[in-house]
Amino acid sequence: MPSGSTGKPPGKDVAAQASSTAAPDATSSTCGKAAPAISAEEQKALDQLGPLGGKSQSDIEAQLLVQGYTGVKANSGGKVFTKDLGNGKTMAVRLDPAMQRNPPRGFADEKPHAHKESVPGTAVSNGNYSPASSGLTKFDDLGKPSSDPGKVHIPTQ
């Protein structure tokens, strides 16, 4: 089943995936297309991150620093943590505050959340990168590539 094909508005049912600890499956497909290939280095970094859902952002930040990530404050608020994987890719975790949507629509970004992403190292400048970057891969909390906005917003405290 393609992600997000439940007929529900995207991003409004994230609790189930946030608490799961199933092993990442790099062969899964996204929306009928082959999922982006994940390098061994990316897979190792994803495994090391483990599930982030439900954790406090300060605990995640401490974990990232131990794992060798470097953090910067994002101009739009929140923080971006990156780690060069040594293969031309950079692993990134973004910690964002709740989106102030008017009116609230119940999307997953309306709570504090984290993102797991990888980007080509060439896209990274001063510890951050454009969300429109070519070659950016978004992951759900299980470490699977996903384009479902609900799944790539990982709820935090």
Next chain:
Amino acid sequence: MANNRIELLAAHMSAGTREDGLAALDAGLQAGDEAPLSVDESHLLTQWLARERSAYAQAYLWRLLYSGPLLPEAVNLALRWLEELQLGHRGAALAYLRRHRPDLMPRLAEQFSRDSDAGVRYELAQFWLPTRPDEAVDLMIDALAGADHEGFDAMTFEICEYGKSTHLERLGKLDADAGGNSGFGRVAEALRSRLEGD
């Protein structure tokens, strides 16, 4: 004034400490762990924002003002901010006005209809969404290329929710023009999944 949280934060000598304090206060307010901001606190926030130069601090000052009470001086600051095309967070200024002075929006929507700032375009799209949803989605697609992470993610949700097959086609063309595997393509994938699930 002894319990004015903004006064206490502003008194810190370290910019980093002040910024971290603003972010923590914002998180506490969002979580309901902090009491809503008072008029006095919003008054100080407005003064602080008018002189603050850190983009990160500005982001949180706007967020805090947004969640506080209506303040005429903050409305004036937002209107001036919106006119300064070189400033960041112009979308946040418009968000403040859309929330606290919705009566101004028809005029502002007309005045800034051709604005290229992604944050401004997002807020204009929110204004148009109830009455002109197709145009609002097009406006958000226009804004994707220049959006920051927060804006890009917010628009992904809303394009997914309100987009139609014509928008999917447009996103596909933009992705192809960008060489493929671009941000447009990722939003297209999310919209395609929703449309196939309907």
